[in-house]
Amino acid sequence: MSGEARNLLFDEDELFDLQLPPRMRLKSSIHFTPVTVARLAARMLAPRPGMRVLDVGSGPGKFCIVAAREVPSATFVGVEIRPHLVRIARRLASRAGLENAAFIEGNAMDTDWRAFDAFYLYNPFAEQLRDDEHVLDRSMTFAPAKFAEYVRGARERLSAAPAGTRVVTYHSFGAPAPLGYELVEDLPIETDRLELWVKSGQRSNHERGAMS
Ligand SMILES: C[S@@+](CC[C@H](N)C(=O)[O-])C[C@H]1O[C@@H](n2cnc3c(N)ncnc32)[C@H](O)[C@@H]1O
Known part of the structure; x- marks a missing residue:
């Protein structure tokens, strides 16, 4: 496949979806970020070179892959609780030839958020509130208590982040902005x-370094 043809696979929603398992394709538009939105979000999250962005609940990697192509000077890391989605994400990132996208298998609550300058949240925990045909697949159990626990956990981690931390939400993340964010x-x-949202107050070390 030529480099140009390979690029096209990640430029259009329909072509991206064709690389997913058939049953997942049908639900892509409601569970995964559209290409145009991912590009906008990537620029909002990583305005300076060297920034590290965490996609909380990265699914099959669509946001991170599109974002990593859009902003090659930043690194996009996805953490995803469903192992089969992580395997797809790694395969697609490799197909895209990306060195600035990576995927962690596990619960976002077990990831060290302090290693990141910015966070992307596309309503990652909402599926815990559903027990119907709209869930991506049956590998996640209906657990409203987990939803509350994860939303609280995300808010606490964002509240503890340094000034200058950037957060982009698409369809919210289940709670209002944490204290201190504008x-x-x-x-x-x-x-x-x-x-x-950007955490106000003194700038982070990373931001000060980039300004000097
Ligand atoms: C709405 S999808 C968004 C996918 C991707 N961020 C995108 O925008 O294309 C949310 C994803 O979060 C994952 N997820 C839910 N709870 C999680 C948790 N506690 N830790 C990691 N991933 C989680 C789900 O499995 C699902 O793949």
Whole structure:
């Protein structure tokens, strides 16, 4: 496959979806970030070279792969609780020839969020609230208590992050912005919003380094 043909596979939602297992394709549009939104979010999250972005609940890697192509100077890491999705994400990142996208298998609550400058959350925990045909697959159990626990955990981690930390949410993450964050951009996208929040106060070491 030529480099150009390979690139096309990651430029269009339909072509990206064709690389997923058939049953997953049908649900891609409601569970995975559209290419245009991923590109916008990537630029909001990583305005300076060297930034590290965590995609909380990365699914089969669509956001990280599109974002890593859009902003090659940043590193996009996805953490995903469903092992079969991590395997797909790694395969697609390798097919895309990316060195700035990586995937961790596991619960986002067990990941060290302090290793990142920015966070992307596409309503990652909402499936715990559903027990219907809209779930991606049956590998995640209906567990409303887990939803509350994970949303609280995400808020605590974001609250503890240094000033300058950037957070982009698409369809929210189940709670209002954590204390200390300012809404900097709010883009209406179809029926919902893409929001950028930045932690206010003193700048982080990374930001100070980039400014000097
Ligand atoms: C709405 S999808 C978003 C996928 C991807 N971020 C994107 O935008 O294309 C949310 C993903 O979060 C994952 N997830 C849910 N709870 C999680 C947790 N506690 N830790 C890691 N991943 C989780 C789900 O398995 C699902 O793949």
